[in-house]
Amino acid sequence: MDLDFWLPLFFASAMGLALLIYVILDGYDLGIGLLLPLANEHDKDLMIASIGPFWDANETWIVLGIGILLIAFPQAHGQILTTMYIPVTLMLMGLILRGIAFDFRAKAVSHRKRMWNAIFSTGSLITASAQGWMLGTYITGLGHGGLNYLFSVLIAVTLPALYILLGAAWLLIKTEGALFDRALVWAQRAILPMGFALLLVSIATPLVSQAIAAKWFTFPDGLKLLPIPLLSTALYTSLLWLLFDQRALRQPGKEWLLFGGLIALCLLAGLGLAYSILPDIIIGKMTIWESASSTDSLLFTFWGTAIVLPAIIAYTFFVYRIFSGKTTTLTYE
């Protein structure tokens, strides 16, 4: 066992997994925030109640993801975060606004509720766009200049679309009746722009990053990547059918199909990204081994992670089970 080689790889995978889980879980929270202005007063309450028990823990996954970057790859952590100083700051402010609005909203005088709703949505929008911008900056290898900015803006628009879709898919699982119908309509409206945006991002990625282009278009290694776009296209097509045909989704016990499909889509996108980036941690500048902490430190954290991470996943499932089923009144009772 060559620990020097394997430990950074393990932590890179753990970081990727944590961030992927973050995008899916907090993605639906943020999506709810983005959809909130479209709903009527009563539905707003329901939508927020549907994420009440979960959002706090969902948000924690980004702390773990960034935490691993900081623990395992301190050299890269400083560079990445200082380069992304502005989008990171914006994202943090968005997260702060979204988080406090959730709690103030439940306790505020009723005429203030409208203000907190607006803050909740604004915070969600700032967070989602800033995260897209960060992802864009990261894929360009922390590059500056016109084309790179354009690419970052493109992803800053794409990610909220994905979050909206996740939010609507979550509502299909957690609600019924009129709100369920409306969530279906929201999902129908979001899926085409999101698909188009994903396509654009896929086309643009090799254009802005020579490192990635080299990986994609060398023969025969590029062929390894082929299953990802093929599977994604098939998956996306079946999601379109699910949404516009509606029959499958409307069967009781089948409302999770859209959310499940989106998870699979995120997983494929994550794998594609991982393949394109690894073994680099800053594309074209630094590998995971160059930026890793000392092996002693990694080993110390490894044991903790190996023991605790399964426990976290287990009790997360436990809590999701407690709050499973359609959303009803949330009370502090």
Add this chain to the structure above:
Amino acid sequence: MFDIDPFILARAQFAANISFHILFPSITIGLGWILLFFRLRYTMTGDTHWENAYHFWVKIFALSFAIGVVSGITMSFQFGTNWPGFMERTGNISGPLLGYEVLTAFFLEATFLGVMLFGKNRVSNKVHLLACSLVAIGTTLSAFWILSLNSWMQTPTGYVIEDGVFYVDSWLAIIFNPSFPYRLAHMLIASMLTAAFLVLGISAWRMRMKVDGPATAKVFKAMTVIAMIFAPLQVFVGDLHGLNTFEHQPAKVAAIEGVWETHSGVGFTLFGFPDEETRTTRFALEIPYAASLILTHDINGEIRGLNEFEGEHPPVAIVFWSFRVMVGIGMLMILVAWWSGWQLFRRKQKPGVWLLRAASWMTFSGWVAVLAGWYVTEIGRQPWIVQGLLTSAEVVADHSSGIMLSTFTGYMALYVFILISYIATLRYMATKPAASLMAMNQVPGQSTQPIAAARG
């Protein structure tokens, strides 16, 4: 653009963030255990007043917790955005400690908070009690790891340095570094006091407004007992912590005491204005020999002065004054706690008007003391970020002043807004009669009414 040193701005921004953040954990660490106590009392006695108390305070807990989480996330990013050099140089040590905080504490709190807040109807009383315990344990574990790292920065042990990068020599020596036990005890007690006085103060406020329910008096009594025990204990622990600092960080103590020149038989300056220009403390009011007695247990003991740390000591005035504010509040806490105890238990009376006034004035006293205490220890460590080994200036990020200033302004505006909203919400909840609070237990959810036609 403004010509302010980006280093000063990075420090100011981080200080603002960390100050804002600590307000909320200092409430939730203590309040988590207090809530568990309410739940246990109810479970054991069946007295619904404790349950009502739990319901009232769990809402304030949830709000405080959420603000603590979001400001904490901001901090975890600011290590990288403001002090990239810190992680690059000490990452092998500070990384895992922060990592263990996220892994063992952060997830535990965040996940079970949902069950604690919204799960009472969905789980058994046992499981709910377990969730409350796990949240309380989680907040305390957070403090454990964070204070371990902070203590290591103050009294570093168990490391080796190669090419300017820190490597681990012994994890045990790092985690349980010399100042850690004192600092952890000091902070946990501080949090207990902060929470107890918040609950005591708001209960007193409710009695004064005549909106209290029968639960309020019970809670007031319980908090009195907590404060009577912990306030004197804090003085004792604080003293031990001070002696530990005297041993490891003499420059910090010299600034606390305003000792300009090394000498023996040093007095304790009660009051004065330290002036670094003239290296004197103006208008000093001294208790002769007291500082030597406290720190060396000998009235003629020698205390090293700031002259020995030329160019390597913290700014004196702010450390000097923060220390006196902290100690002053501590004394006030003892006074109010024992006054309340004397009235409630010796004279067996209801709390009088003046006691209620004093208690409500003390509502946020814990905040002031906690901030002052952290200023003493953190500013007192300057110019070092890791005592004696690494300076703050060495690890700062090179952002332009303009960017730093605009983000700093943004954060400040946000924090002021949140703080005002927080206090306003607490006031609003405190002035609502107990009966109408029951209605507030409804977090908006589903009604059974058919939904009106959709608005597009």
